[in-house]
Amino acid sequence: MIDLYTWNTPNGRKISVALEEMGLPYTVHAVNISKGEQFEPAFLKMSPNNRIPAIHDPEGPDGQPISVFESGAILLYLAEKTGKFLPADARGRVAVMEWLMWQMGGFGPMPGQVHHFLMQPEGPARDYGFNRYHTETKRLYGVLDRRLAGRDFVATDGEPSIADFAILGWAWRHERHQVPFDDLPNVAAWYERMMARPAVQRGMEVALS
Structure with a gap:
């Protein structure tokens, strides 16, 4: 266990x-x-x-x-x-690890900074920080949307990979990032597809007390 x-x-x-x-x-x-x-x-x-x-x-x-x-x-x-x-073949593993590292290095730290600056008192410092990290967060969502064009999952065919689980953790907070999916149709479809999975729903609803 x-x-x-x-x-x-x-x-x-x-x-x-x-x-x-x-x-x-x-x-x-x-x-x-x-x-x-x-x-x-x-x-x-x-x-x-x-x-x-x-x-x-x-x-x-x-x-x-x-x-x-x-x-x-x-x-x-x-x-x-x-x-x-995680695919057994080297080429498939590389694709999954690329997108896992993409999440760890960018699509996590950047929206995390958006969260931080949104909680700060209004003023020039807050506005500068928010605008900087929000712009980069939106760019990363755009990268993800282009990647998902014609694809069901980020790095693999047929079923998701650990890269999808990693990215989903942060996309789950897209409203808090102030990034609507209106102009991100591929991300929106992927997000709906992932969130419809029973195991994902269970994982998102784990009780914490």
Whole structure:
């Protein structure tokens, strides 16, 4: 039974969705980041960067326990463990990893900054920060929309990959990013397709208390 340490954030939802899609049994441990629980020593042992999510797998490589932090690393670990949602062929794996890294490096940090500046008091600093990161966030949504033209999923055919789970975690907050899907028809269709999956719905509705 995998232990998932998480909270109601885009990065946290990536992992609960992946665990549901992969059919792996797991126990949820809420880490309330608004109360600073991510800085507690017990969590630090699993996640040296003091960020959720993190997992502990008592049946890791060679049958020995392992803890994994950073959502992208967790997704890769779970895909390797199950043999699911990551192609076996090198070309297919490269495509999935490209889009996973695209999410980790841009489509996450940029909208995260939009969230930050939207919460700041109005003024020149807020406006500058918001406009800068909002412009880049919209550009990234445009990149995603072009990629999804004529495609059901971001990096693979027939079924989603861990790249879709990673990107969905942040697209889930598109309204908070102030990026409507009106001019992003391919993203809109993909988002609807992903959110209609029963396992995705379960992963998005994981109770945290």
